[in-house]
Amino acid sequence: MPVRPDDLxxxxxxxxxxxxxxLARLILRDDxxxxxxxxxxxPVGRVAGQARRDLAGLTLETADEALVAALGLPLxxxxxxxRHDLADLPAPxxxxxxxxxxxxxxxxxxASALAAAYAPGHPDGGWTGNDTTAVTAMFDKADPVPPLAPACARLVGPDGRSAGHVLCAGPVPWTDYRCAWVLNLGVGATAQGRGLGRALLVHALRGTHAxxxxxxxxxVTDGNPARRLYDRxxxxxxxxxxTVELPTG
Known part of the structure; x- marks a missing residue:
């Protein structure tokens, strides 16, 4: 069978x-x-040919630039x-x-705040109904992974309405090291420019440690200005x- 479980x-x-x-090792999760x-x-060309055949229709994620070049598909x-190793935690x-x-x-x-945070033209694309469905499934059914409660938070404004959040899970199965993962961090228009994105990130760091x-x-996607926040x-x-999309035919 061309794709089989790794018994180890x-x-x-x-x-x-x-x-x-x-030919290659991978994690299969949904699509x-x-x-x-x-x-x-x-040879990466051999991996690319087999992937096009046996992983057709899936989204493929890799760190191997030569493999992506061999696939010949648009990014x-x-x-x-x-990664933050939590050795020097910032103060709350x-x-x-x-x-x-x-x-x-x-x-x-x-949902409204994140639709504003991820407006059309954002490097990660606009917020969609599929994104909302994925987040609610985590909270309602722990699907595909449950939220890591100590590292998650909603940002609430003076009007009592949610204006942003940080959503984390962990430990996650898709890394070679044990960690929590920031699945989403976003603040709406009313919360931007106040240091609240950093407050959410620091909460996630300290919650992961706890x-x-x-x-x-x-x-973080290339061109996302949040990269500066993570660096700091x-x-x-x-x-x-x-990431590339493997064609079905």
Whole structure:
């Protein structure tokens, strides 16, 4: 079978040729082939051909630039994976009068705030109904992973309405190291320019530490101005993450 479980670590799958030779290691999750890594000594062209056939229709994520070049497909996203090892935690950020952080969750006000934060033209694209469905599924059904409660928070404004959030999960299955992961951090128009994005990020860092995890990680898209926030908070680059869509035919 061209794609089979990795018997040494069932988190991973193996992309094999028709004779059973292992070509690459990856994580299959829903419609995404994550962390695709060619096996040592295997030409990337051979991996690319097998991936086009046996992973057709999936989103492929890899740090291997040569593999992406061999696939010959346009990039959907180029990002940098970053990690904070929690050795030097920033102090809790002071909030402006009337603003507060409360437990993570979801409501219509937050959906409106994130739609404003991720407006058309944002490097990560606009906020969509699919994004809302994915977040609510995490809180309602722990699907595909449950939120890490100590590291999550909603930002509430003086009017009592949600104006942003940070959403984290952990430990996550898609990294080679044990960590929590920032799935989303966003603030609406009324919350921007007040240091509230940093307050949410610091909450996530300190909450990850309180949960007993050794690191907090994330991926930031090229061109996203939030990269400056992560750099200043002490996150360090780990790897590039390149994403392409594999055609179905």
């Amino acid at each position: 670590d069932l988190t991973y799958s193996l992309l094999c040729d028709d004779d059973g030779a292992v 995404v082939a994550e962390s695709v890594r060619p096996a040592a000594g295997v 959907r996203r180029a990002a940098t994976e970053m 950020a002071a909030l402006p009068d009337g603003w507060s952080l409360t437990a993570g969750g979801w409501d219509d006000d937050l 949960a007993g995890l050794p690191a907090l990680a994330l991926a 908070a002490g996150f360090r680059p780990v790897a590039r993450v390149l």
